[in-house]
Amino acid sequence: xxxxxxxxxxxxxxxxxxxxxxxxxxxxxxxxxxxxxxxxxxxxxxxxxxxxxxxxxxxxxxxxxxxxxxxxxxxxxxxxxxxxxxxxxxxxxxxxxxxxxxxxxxxxxxxxxxxxxxxx
Amino acid sequence: xxxxxxxxxxxxxxxxxxxxxxxxxxxxxxxxxxxxxxxxxxxxxxxxxxxxxxxxxxxxxxxxxxxxxxxxxxxxxxxxxxxxxxxxxxxxxxxxxxxxxxxxxxx
Numbered sequence: 001x002x003x004x005x006x007x008x009x010x011x012x013x014x015x016x017x018x019x020x021x022x023x024x025x026x027x028x029x030x031x032x033x034x035x036x037x038x039x040x041x042x043x044x045x046x047x048x049x050x051x052x053x054x055x056x057x058x059x060x061x062x063x064x065x066x067x068x069x070x071x072x073x074x075x076x077x078x079x080x081x082x083x084x085x086x087x088x089x090x091x092x093x094x095x096x097x098x099x100x101x102x103x104x105x106x107x108x109x110x111x112x113x114x115x116x117x118x119x120x
Numbered sequence: 121x122x123x124x125x126x127x128x129x130x131x132x133x134x135x136x137x138x139x140x141x142x143x144x145x146x147x148x149x150x151x152x153x154x155x156x157x158x159x160x161x162x163x164x165x166x167x168x169x170x171x172x173x174x175x176x177x178x179x180x181x182x183x184x185x186x187x188x189x190x191x192x193x194x195x196x197x198x199x200x201x202x203x204x205x206x207x208x209x210x211x212x213x214x215x216x217x218x219x220x221x222x223x224x225x226x227x
Binding site for chain 2: 037044045046047059061062095100101103105106107108109110111112113
C-alpha cells in the first residue's frame, strides 16, 4: 500500500524557517517524481515545487522561488521542503504527492498533509 | 500562467442525480487535464487523468471528457460518498494550476 506521511509542520513567526518531511513507503521511491502542493485555510490547491527522481531537476512556483528548497533522500525514501523567510501567506496545509505514472505534473497519491501556520 | 475556471463553484444535488461539472482553461491544454476529489480534512484523490482516463479503483460512474479548453466531469448517479469538493488541474505547462473547486452538497 502506498503511503506518504508528512511531518514537521507547526507555528512559526514571519521571517522564520521550517523544514517539512515526507516519508514514503509501499512503492519504489526512486522511480517517481515527487511534489509539494499546499492549500491555504478554506482555499484551493496550489502546486509549490517538485523534484525529479534523481534530484537533478527541481521546479518551483514563482511565489516561493529563492525561499523554499525541495530535496530528497532516496536512501531514506524521504522528501523534504526547507522553507525560509516565511510569510503569513505561506500559511497552509502542505501535502506531498507522488507523480503519477512516472510523470511530473499529475499526482496519484497524496499524504495527509502538514499544517504550517506563519503568525506572530 | 494558465487559468483554470470551474463552474459552478457550488451546487446542491440529490443521491441518484446525474451531475456535470465544467472546467475551462485560459488557453489550449490538449487533454492534459486531471480531476481530483477532496473530502473535508482529507487529501485530494485523483479521479480522472488525461481528461478521460479513469484512475485505478475509481468507480465507473465517474467520467471525464473534453480537449483544448473545455472539459467536463460527469457523475452518472450520485452516491452519498460523492459529496465533496472537486478540482480540475492542468498538467500541460508549468506552473501547473488548479481550478477554484466545485463544492457538491446534499440537497
